[in-house]
Amino acid sequence: MHETAVQPPPAPGKRDNPSLVTVVGTELARNKRGFLPWYHLLAPVIITVPLFLGSLGSSEAKAGQTFEVFRNVTLEFWGVLVPMTAGLAAALSVRADQDAWRLLLSYGVPRWRYFVGKVAMLGVLGLVSSTVLLVMLSLGAAISGKFPEAMGTVAAAVYLPWLVGLSMTALAVLVVLVWGMGPGIGVGVAGLLCGALVSDKSFWYAVPFSWPMRVVLPLAGIGPNGVPLPDDSPVTEMSAIPLAVALAAVLTALLLVAGSLHMSRKEI
Template sequence: MTLVRAFDSERIKYRRTFTHWLVALGPVGLVLSYAMVGLLGESETTWPLFLGVVYNWWPILWVPMGAALLAALAAWYEKRAGAWVLLRARPQPPAVLFGAKLLVLALHTLLSTAILAATVAVVGAVVIGAPIPLDTLLLGAFLPWIAALPILVIQLWVATAGGFGASVVVGVVGFISGALTAESSDLVHFVPWAWPIRVVIPIIGIHANGVPLGSGDPLWDSSIVPVILGLALIVAAALLAAGSLWFSRKEVR
């Protein structure tokens, strides 16, 4: 019940904030921008092309930068209001407060992912007209969210420790490192920012650079997907435990 109360208290803080706009405008803007390009282009837009472009850019750009911005805003709201000291003065364990913040951040990104999937379905149905490939649409949207859970913990930890700027810097570094290592069999397991990209590649059949996979390309092999998802859950749990311990010992000013 302590976590539930902390979650409710945390959720209320985001009323009338920019966070809700960011959660909604990120996915809607991405989908509509490509839809406009597709409508103005000379070539016919198909579901594989539409999903390939949107679901390629989503885990590469929005997942790392969206997590960075949302975590940065969460820490900034607390610092601006001088609420860190008040939070720690409450009888709730600091680890619970950290967990509640992460839970709200995870739900915000999940909501953003759901908005992405819904917008893709509606816009695609209007622009393309063909039956919606629900399996690809849903897997391509939600598997990267699971794979990105460690990123959320890292970004919340960095934002809490270093502030808004530090969170954005780490997000940019993660964005670059993820794009560069997503297809590396040697490095992909060690770079959490590469995981959302890697799990979606065999689903949409697109390289991280936007080029379609050729027939027989080893990146079509989807056996790595459950491995990465399992790794993401384990790493996220470990980081949450470490982050909660750090937050419990943190001196708040």
């Protein structure tokens, strides 16, 4: 006679206890279709193609500075697009999960993982979008005959706004959870406006919405309007970058704690 193998019961503490990596992977799998992934993939393409074509007709192009114009204007757009994307993506993603969370919150899974997993998933999408932008800028440099010498600090100017912008993603997700979709999109709008109006001011550090744009300015050597800055401008000081990164890291940590506590107390 053949003996039937008996599967042991799940070990205590393992049931309904997926790791954070599993939660993030599940979030990514659930969001691999629809508006969000296409937006993050296509947004850098949509802003760079017309900007490159426009730079070909600029007066600077006649002096052989086509790529410099293209790079500056693109990075200007990127600095304000990062927080705007954070608000929009958080609003759409959280709203799409409202029905699913009614079921998921009834499980024994630590609820804080849902919040952190959501922020991490949106962060991964933002990283992908930043990489697409870097590829588009590299193509522009190659077409202009300036690759790789003209790239300079382009990679830092592309990825640092994403890194600092994680604080805006965490804020937007928390705002949507607490107050709804409209205020969450408002976080993005505030980031767009503050990036354009506050990032070059002396009090920029007090306005988190301006931080993604602030790290772009000294790296690209431009103002919020895309115009090159004079060498003696205080906006070109690199000391603003580590300060912005440190402030963003602290704010992100605080928001993750606040969001986790909110999810733990959230009623089904």
